[in-house]
Amino acid sequence: xxxxxxLFSFGPGGWGDELAAATGLTIRLAAAxxxxxxxxxxxxxxxxxxxxxxxxxxxxxxxxxxxxLPELLxxxxxxxxxxxxxxxIASLFTESNVTISPFLTGIVALGLVFAGxxxxxxxxxxxxxxxxxxxxxxxxxxxxxxxxxxxILPSFVRLALPGIANLWLVLLxxxxxxSIIALxxxxxxxxxxxxxxKEPFTFYLAACLIYLTLSLISSLGIxxxxxxxxRGMRGAR
Amino acid sequence: xxxxxxxxxxxxxxxxxLVTLELVAISVSLGALLAALVTRARLSTQAxxxxxxxxxxxxxxxxxxxxxxxLVYYGSGQFREALAAAGLWWFFRDAFxxxxxxxxxxxxxxxxxxxxxxxxxxxxxxxxxxxxxxLRPHQTFLKVILPQAFILAFRPIGNEIILMIKSSAIAAVVxxxxxxxxxxxxxxxxFDISVYFWAAILxxxxxxxxxxxxxxxxxxxxRHGLAAHRGR
Numbered sequence: 176x177x178x179x180x181x182l183f184s185f186g187p188g189g190w191g192d193e194l195a196a197a198t199g200l201t202i203r204l205a206a207a208x209x210x211x212x213x214x215x216x217x218x219x220x221x222x223x224x225x226x227x228x229x230x231x232x233x234x235x236x237x238x239x240x241x242x243x244l245p246e247l248l249x250x251x252x253x254x255x256x257x258x259x260x261x262x263x264i265a266s267l268f269t270e271s272n273v274t275i276s277p278f279l280t281g282i283v284a285l286g287l288v289f290a291g292x293x294x295x296x297x298x299x300x301x302x303x304x305x306x307x308x309x310x311x312x313x314x315x316x317x318x319x320x321x322x323x324x325x326x327i328l329p330s331f332v333r334l335a336l337p338g339i340a341n342l343w344l345v346l347l348x349x350x351x352x353x354s355i356i357a358l359x360x361x362x363x364x365x366x367x368x369x370x371x372x373k374e375p376f377t378f379y380l381a382a383c384l385i386y387l388t389l390s391l392i393s394s395l396g397i398x399x400x401x402x403x404x405x406r407g408m409r410g411a412r
Numbered sequence: 413x414x415x416x417x418x419x420x421x422x423x424x425x426x427x428x429x430l431v432t433l434e435l436v437a438i439s440v441s442l443g444a445l446l447a448a449l450v451t452r453a454r455l456s457t458q459a460x461x462x463x464x465x466x467x468x469x470x471x472x473x474x475x476x477x478x479x480x481x482x483l484v485y486y487g488s489g490q491f492r493e494a495l496a497a498a499g500l501w502w503f504f505r506d507a508f509x510x511x512x513x514x515x516x517x518x519x520x521x522x523x524x525x526x527x528x529x530x531x532x533x534x535x536x537x538x539x540x541x542x543x544x545x546x547l548r549p550h551q552t553f554l555k556v557i558l559p560q561a562f563i564l565a566f567r568p569i570g571n572e573i574i575l576m577i578k579s580s581a582i583a584a585v586v587x588x589x590x591x592x593x594x595x596x597x598x599x600x601x602x603f604d605i606s607v608y609f610w611a612a613i614l615x616x617x618x619x620x621x622x623x624x625x626x627x628x629x630x631x632x633x634x635r636h637g638l639a640a641h642r643g644r
Contacts, residue, residue: 243619245581351476376487383475390474
């Protein structure tokens with residue numbers, strides 16, 4: 176037991192501080208991915224909902240591709256592909272080599288995957304907003320933007336929230352894949368700790384417990400947000 | 413006609429594709445058997461069985477499959493002597509077998525959750541009705557509950573298989589030459605990004621084929637069912 180405490184202590188001898196910093200990076204990566212994923216997901220959902228065939232085709236293809244590819248493959252495509260594209264652009268101006276940061280790669284790759292799944296959730300939410308809401312708002316004399324902001328948006332958030340919350344939990348776990356391109360998040364830092372201590376089981380179990388704790392805390396937060404989004408609903412819990 | 417890069421690395425990538433199929437097919441099938449046991453435990457009247465199976469499902473659904481794979485493949489090294497003494501080291505030394513074990517444990521947790529939901533979605537009145545007709549509990553389960561639960565679980569199971577196909581790519585990280593592994597090797601030798609695009613096409617074809625076959629099968633299973641009117 177003392178041995179375990181020493182391994183996870185904060186300080187030069189233990190890995191507690193390194194793992195805590197890595198946990199911070201994991202959370203930052205996931206949190207930074209969400210805005211991109213939500214925005215892109217909303218655009219893709221709007222494209223898939225559009226009356227124009229070309230938009231629908233683009234939106235559906237995007238969703239099929241990024242929901243169908245292994246996340247790891249998407250990460251490699253963004254990492255190496257992005258590097259090549261940027262290199263081409265940069266070579267017009269300079270001779271030096273371009274590298275993109277693993278953190279940025281993680282945001283873009285995981286954001287694309289998040290957007291693919293989020294577009295599905297948003298599409299479902301669009302379809303489940305009752306028509307009566309528009310008619311009711313019109314009858315009350317609300318303008319177009321008032322209707323959208325005061326009536327439609329709250330229902331849309333309520334309908335989309337469970338799906339998006341689930342995507343957050345998936346995203347937290349998917350951040351572990353960015354360790355493969357050497358971002359020092361939880362998984363990668365654990366790998367380093369294992370190399371130094373030769374105690375793989377102890378450390379990988381600890382990494383699993385870190386992820387479990389993150390998803391447990393998230394679940395509590397999600398329950399609170401869902402309750403908030405359902406305020407004013409009949410029969411709200 | 414065929415691009416050079418495919419002439420050189422295509423055969424190896426196709427072999428990798430077969431390894432991916434093998435990994436997914438075996439772990440999903442074994443996972444289904446394990447999931448049946450876990451579901452039984454989740455719905456048990458014994459509190460300790462419920463608690464244990466809940467912890468199992470929670471752990472495997474709450475942690476990244478990459479961490480689970482490392483835990484099994486690298487983690488077993490910490491118990492090397494004990495495992496060797498038990499005559500099990502040959503198993504844990506093999507990356508492919510470790511991936512099979514991890515993926516089976518992982519998918520069993522997700523599948524158990526799907527089966528549990530499906531069994532619980534059948535109205536409890538059917539148990540009473542079957543009892544009134546003189547059916548025994550296990551007959552009721554096999555002939556009344558299971559066929560309906562199967563139809564309810566069918567679509568989510570298809571999604572789970574797709575998720576496993578995608579997750580199986582992480583086997584490449586622990587030196588298995590599945591499609592992803594073969595592609596990484598080809599890239600590290602050629603620095604030609606197009607190998608990743610070819611791999612992407614293969615993965616997408618696999619996932620889309622499965623999705624279409626599943627849609628067709630679902631329609632067929634639902635041909636007399638209540639679920640036929642429920643739409644998708």
